Amino acid sequence: MGKTAFISAVLLTSPALGEVALSDADQSRLEHLVVQDCGSCHGLRLTGGLGRPITREALEGHTLEGLQAIILDGIPGTAMPPWRPLLTEDEAAWIAAYLLEVRG
Ligand code: HEC
Incomplete structure (x- = not known):
């Protein structure tokens, strides 16, 4: 099963999140955002940097819901910014699943 199908399966089995339907284009955009934006602090390979x-x-x-909350609201008092202005809840859930299940 492809990466995209796998993430969908993860999200669909998470009852709290319900159905998350993102287009392939949206998913590519989010993957790019993780490398470029998250990577600017967490390292291009996400192995750490400032973050x-x-x-x-x-x-x-970490749970999917816990990571989704960190991504949406950031960690107050630290450099981890809230992404709520830029991402929907579904998109944050997608990134959480991506971090938990896809990235090494
Ligand atoms: C401006 C820098 C910056 C950017 C951009 C950034 N982060 Fe962070 N992030 C941090 C810092 C610093 C911490 C550690 C905060 C602390 O000390 O607890 C952190 C913590 C986290 C944690 C908690 C890790 C743990 O072990 O509990 C997660 C998850 C996370 N970031 C995900 C992301 C994601 C996903 C993105 C992109 C959407 C992102 N971050 C973008 C700086 C950043």
Whole structure:
């Protein structure tokens, strides 16, 4: 199963999130955002920089919903910014699933 189908499967099995339907174009855009924008602080390979590593290994123990909240609201008092102005809740959930399930 392709990466996209896998993420959809992850999101669909998460009852709190319901159905997340993003187009392929949206998903490519988000993948680009993770590398470019998140990567500017967390490192191009997400192994850490100004921000901590956000690889799958580093995020062990985080839930999809927990990561979605961090992405949307940031971490107050730190350099981790809120993305709510730029991302919808579905898009943040997609990124959370991407970090948890796809990136190494
Ligand atoms: C301006 C720099 C910056 C950008 C851009 C940024 N982050 Fe962060 N992020 C941080 C910092 C700094 C921390 C650590 C905060 C702390 O000390 O707790 C952090 C923490 C996190 C954490 C919590 C990690 C943990 O171990 O609990 C996650 C998840 C995360 N960021 C995801 C993202 C994602 C996804 C993006 C892109 C949508 C992003 N960040 C963009 C600076 C940034």
